Amino acid sequence: MTLSISQVTKKYQDFVAVNSLSFTIEKGEIFGLIGQNGAGKTTTFRMILDLQETTEGSIMWNGQHINSINRDILGYLPEERGIFPAMTVEDQLYFFGELRGKLKKDLKKEVDYWIDRFELDDKRKAKAETLSKGNQQKVQLIASFIHQPEFLILDEPFSGLDPVNMDLLKSAILDLKHKGTTILFSSHQMDNVEELCDHLCLLKRGVSLFTGSLLDLKKQYGKTKLTIRTEIPKEVLAGLHGVRDVQTGRDQYTLTLEDESYAQPIFDYVSNGKYIEKFSLDYLSLDEIFKDKVGAKHV
Numbered sequence: 001m002t003l004s005i006s007q008v009t010k011k012y013q014d015f016v017a018v019n020s021l022s023f024t025i026e027k028g029e030i031f032g033l034i035g036q037n038g039a040g041k042t043t044t045f046r047m048i049l050d051l052q053e054t055t056e057g058s059i060m061w062n063g064q065h066i067n068s069i070n071r072d073i074l075g076y077l078p079e080e081r082g083i084f085p086a087m088t089v090e091d092q093l094y095f096f097g098e099l100r101g102k103l104k105k106d107l108k109k110e111v112d113y114w115i116d117r118f119e120l121d122d123k124r125k126a127k128a129e130t131l132s133k134g135n136q137q138k139v140q141l142i143a144s145f146i147h148q149p150e151f152l153i154l155d156e157p158f159s160g161l162d163p164v165n166m167d168l169l170k171s172a173i174l175d176l177k178h179k180g181t182t183i184l185f186s187s188h189q190m191d192n193v194e195e196l197c198d199h200l201c202l203l204k205r206g207v208s209l210f211t212g213s214l215l216d217l218k219k220q221y222g223k224t225k226l227t228i229r230t231e232i233p234k235e236v237l238a239g240l241h242g243v244r245d246v247q248t249g250r251d252q253y254t255l256t257l258e259d260e261s262y263a264q265p266i267f268d269y270v271s272n273g274k275y276i277e278k279f280s281l282d283y284l285s286l287d288e289i290f291k292d293k294v295g296a297k298h299v
């Protein structure tokens with residue numbers, strides 16, 4: 001076990017921002033902390049990083065109190081973005097690497113590698129203030145892990161990135177994981193969480209509604225999402241046994257079933273012994289589960 005958070009609570013006067021939160025993250029795992037605005041994600045990150053005290057509970061790293069470990073093993077992309085406006089991209093990365101205990105000569109390979117990987121080659125000598133917002137974010141991202149931390153915390157790393165840069169970041173996160181970096185991140189983009197996370201914690205107003213693997217979360221709901229392409233009218237589908245809801249898409253219907261067992265009789269009815277173009281039974285997406293758990297009106 002690498003990070004272990006046990007019964008952690010954070011109070012601001014009478015307001016409980018994080019309430020008895022517990023989870024563990026294993027080495028080399030990607031763990032997602034999700035929740036609507038104000039759920040307590042940043043507060044949790046700040047407590048892990050010892051930037052804020054816990055009111056109760058303990059946070060351990062490899063069995064040691066997190067506030068007694070060497071800070072250089074940590075990397076952090078804070079929610080509030082900020083780099084030195086007048087410093088060049090390259091100098092910025094050396095600066096943050098050296099700040100985290102690396103020697104300049106040992107950083108060169110990493111700096112060159114990440115500048116190239118994040119397609120910032122032509123910006124290497126540019127002052128940060130002249131970069132677009134997305135490019136500034138990429139620089140800050142690289143700065144958070146240029147010193148090759150063991151444990152990396154990314155607060156909303158995808159916000160503000162276009163789809164191409166989002167893909168660059170996703171593949172970088174997966175590579176860091178494969179090299180053994182333990183990663184904790186927050187995101188409001190559920191598809192990214194779904195793609196990257198091994199385990200996750202779903203927070204609502206400081207309380208964990210679920211902690212565990214993505215598959216276990218999905219299994220709570222079962223395979224109840226049925227997508228069908230058929231000429232059968234919506235009203236008929238809605239009247240079938242076990243159908244809770246029918247949504248009409250561009251050229252298909254999405255049915256919500258009471259449970260998985262209704263799928264076979266519906267298949268038999270819809271196909272009527274013939275070929276059917278589309279019939280697909282799936283778990284709900286994390287986005288759908290999130291909205292169900294926290295309530296769409298609060299998202």
Ligand SMILES: Nc1ncnc2c1ncn2[C@@H]1O[C@H](COP(=O)(O)OP(=O)(O)OP(=O)(O)O)[C@@H](O)[C@H]1O
Binds near residue numbers: 038043
């Ligand atoms: N210094 C503070 N004093 C009082 N309340 C605070 C303080 N910092 C945070 N809070 C409150 O604690 C709660 C959790 O805030 P936090 O920033 O952790 O949420 P979050 O999940 O990161 O939200 P977002 O997705 O909007 O970034 C919020 O209700 C916030 O207003």
